[in-house]
Amino acid sequence: MADLADLKTRSALAPLDIIHGGPADAGVVLTEIPFRSKLVLRGHLSEKAFVSAIKSVLGAVPPAEANTVAATKDVRILWTGPDEWMVYGDDTELAGKLATALDGQHAAVTEVTEHHTMIRLSGRHARDVMAKGxxxxxxxxxxxxxxxxxxxxxxxTVLFDQIDETPTYDILVRASFAEYLWTYLEDAGLEFGVRIENLG
Incomplete structure (x- = not known):
């Protein structure tokens, strides 16, 4: 498993030498969120011990309804299959905490932080940009x-999560395709005006 501290020195988008800024009234805002912890969680919601263990660590129960999200202020749990979820948050120890809580259960936690990056697309024309592709x-x-x-x-192929009604989308993409996605979104947003922001 890659060390997260090392990963913070090599963003998937670093080769693009992104210049931050843009018009204040831009209709599209792009932000890279490269170092958020990401993991794939597998298990069965019918098993009470599984649900209890997940809730004790994440503070929420994985959603049972297809294509929905369970969230707290620290973590988001995305439905990706009947017994599978993508979990992401800022806690770098998330995978270890879940693995410990699920020890001995018929469940799996796979850290995928280094395999994916996240691009946030927001602004009043974010939906228009998404609809293009x-x-x-x-x-x-x-x-x-x-x-x-x-x-x-x-x-x-991407996995995306609508955060709010602005709308704001968090788009998870394999690190090897991150440059392609960024340039695609930037180009698709040109007609609306694009501002590039730092996280936070």
Whole structure:
């Protein structure tokens, strides 16, 4: 497993030499969130011990409904299959804590922090940018805050999570495709004005 402290010196988007800034009234805002802990969790919600262990660590129960999200202020749990979830948050010890809590159970925790990066797309035209390259119906009646899905943006597969109704999307992408996704989103947003922000 890669050391997270080392990972912080080599963002997946570092080769692009991204210049931060842009118009204050930009319709699209892009932010890289590269070092958030990410893990794949597998288990069965029918098992009380599994649910109890997860809730004790994450403070929430993984969602049972397809393409929904359970969240606290520190972590988000995205449904990716009937017995599988993507979990992300800022706690670098998250995977270890879950593995300890689930010890001896028929469950699995796989850290994927180093395999993925996250790009946040927000602003009043974020949905328009997403719609250019994604076949999912993103109309607020169909897809709103608290929803997630695996789909394509442009030519690559991503997992995205709608955070709020601004709208704001957190897009998880394999690190090897991060440069492609960033340049795609930047180009798709040009007609609306793009501002690039630092995290925080």
């Amino acid at each position: 994604c076949a999912i119906d993103l109309h607020p009646r169909e897809f709103g805050a608290g929803r997630c899905t695996q789909s394509h943006i442009g030519r690559i």
